[in-house]
Amino acid sequence: MTRKEFLRASMRSTLAAAALGPSTLGRTLRAAGGAAGDPAAPDAGRGGGAAGGREPIRLERKAIDLALRHAWTIARNTSTAKRNVLVRVSHGGIEGLGEAAPNVRYGEDWETVLSALALIEPRLGDDPSQFDRVLERIEAALPGNHAAKAAVDIALHDWIGRKTGVPLHRMFGADPAKAPLTSMSIGIDDIPVMQEKVREAEGFKILKIKVGLANDREIIAGIRAVTDRPLYVDANEGWKDRDRAVEMIKWMEGMGVVLLEQPLPAADLDGAKYVRDRVDMPIVADEAAVTAGDVPALRDAFDGVNVKVQKAGGLRMARAMIAAARRFGMKVMLGCMIETSIGITAAAHLSPLVDYADLDGNLLIAADPFRGALVRDGRLVLPRGPGLGLEGAW
Numbered sequence: 509m510t511r512k513e514f515l516r517a518s519m520r521s522t523l524a525a526a527a528l529g530p531s532t533l534g535r536t537l538r539a540a541g542g543a544a545g546d547p548a549a550p551d552a553g554r555g556g557g558a559a560g561g562r563e564p565i566r567l568e569r570k571a572i573d574l575a576l577r578h579a580w581t582i583a584r585n586t587s588t589a590k591r592n593v594l595v596r597v598s599h600g601g602i603e604g605l606g607e608a609a610p611n612v613r614y615g616e617d618w619e620t621v622l623s624a625l626a627l628i629e630p631r632l633g634d635d636p637s638q639f640d641r642v643l644e645r646i647e648a649a650l651p652g653n654h655a656a657k658a659a660v661d662i663a664l665h666d667w668i669g670r671k672t673g674v675p676l677h678r679m680f681g682a683d684p685a686k687a688p689l690t691s692m693s694i695g696i697d698d699i700p701v702m703q704e705k706v707r708e709a710e711g712f713k714i715l716k717i718k719v720g721l722a723n724d725r726e727i728i729a730g731i732r733a734v735t736d737r738p739l740y741v742d743a744n745e746g747w748k749d750r751d752r753a754v755e756m757i758k759w760m761e762g763m764g765v766v767l768l769e770q771p772l773p774a775a776d777l778d779g780a781k782y783v784r785d786r787v788d789m790p791i792v793a794d795e796a797a798v799t800a801g802d803v804p805a806l807r808d809a810f811d812g813v814n815v816k817v818q819k820a821g822g823l824r825m826a827r828a829m830i831a832a833a834r835r836f837g838m839k840v841m842l843g844c845m846i847e848t849s850i851g852i853t854a855a856a857h858l859s860p861l862v863d864y865a866d867l868d869g870n871l872l873i874a875a876d877p878f879r880g881a882l883v884r885d886g887r888l889v890l891p892r893g894p895g896l897g898l899e900g901a902w
């Protein structure tokens with residue numbers, strides 16, 4: 509049995525344990541909502557004139573500038589700051605927080621997020637406990653805009669958790685004792701700077717190294733010179749030639765690299781399958797795997813998918829994507845954008861359900877205004893408070 513066959517066999521045996529049925533969440537929602545009414549028509553909440561005098565869900569939002577601890581370079585671009593959008597839903601004296609971390613790779617920025625939120629607000633209706641229907645209504649009215657939808661989805665989850673006194677991981681049937689190790693990402697830089705970032709990341713047992721420019725071998729050799737920790741490598745679509753990708757991966761297999769993300773451009777599925785058939789290392793799709801609907805086409809080209817709450821359009825859609833990957837026996841990585849602890853903690857509550865976590869986006873910013881999921885001995889530690897379980901002022 510090759511290593512890849514072993515990984516696939518062990519995956520099948522864990523499928524039952526990873527079932528993501530909505531029953532737990534459904535019960536929680538019913539407990540939160542009681543016999544309360546739900547807007548029957550798609551635009552029932554428009555203008556706040558809800559039947560029965562119920563108050564409309566209030567949605568506040570504000571852009572937030574996040575300075576980065578280091579310039580962040582990956583195969584496609586460099587940035588030194590990130591502008592995200594925070595949201596707060598309020599209803600019945602209870603609040604919920606959410607965050608949009610838009611990514612230009614998926615056609616969003618803070619301005620498109622604000623525009624989308626203006627369209628979403630009148631469709632929220634007056635009953636956050638019915639939030640599956642709220643989110644379906646938004647989905648039907650507004651295509652795309654996944655980061656904006658993620659912000660609202662996260663805030664509604666937080667609201668329900670606070671309303672019912674239940675932490676999100678319990679709503680998802682996830683055991684916090686099974687939270688995985690998380691990798692810490694090392695952006696591309698001069699090799700001595702990358703080596704210094706590796707030293708700063710001494711609390712992490714796995715590192716994720718960004719590559720995809722001209723000097724990938726020098727980077728991996730430079731990292732290896734200062735640490736013997738296992739490495740994930742992310743090429744962010746930076747390699748264009750399938751044979752060169754195979755050659756590079758085979759070399760990396762001898763360098764302690766244990767997982768490779770998105771070697772070729774997302775659209776090159778034939779190339780991805782070609783590469784996967786010729787290497788032992790698990791290959792994970794990130795840019796090629798945006799939502800659950802993308803997963804079936806990836807089953808023969810990748811070993812796993814990188815699920816991101818922001819990319820998928822919220823926790824609800826991320827769970828659907830995890831379930832889709834499991835149906836095809838694929839591994840699941842839970843990734844992130846550059847986000848505060850609002851977005852990272854939302855994802856962390858899903859982390860006991862996945863194989864690999866890469867939830868470090870809050871650690872790449874200089875001053876995180878919130879405190880939620882932490883990392884101890886390299887492992888994610890989930891807050892036990894209701895909803896997201898966050899501390900920090902809006």
Ligand SMILES: [Mg+2]
Nearest residue numbers: 742744769794
């Ligand atoms: Mg990636």
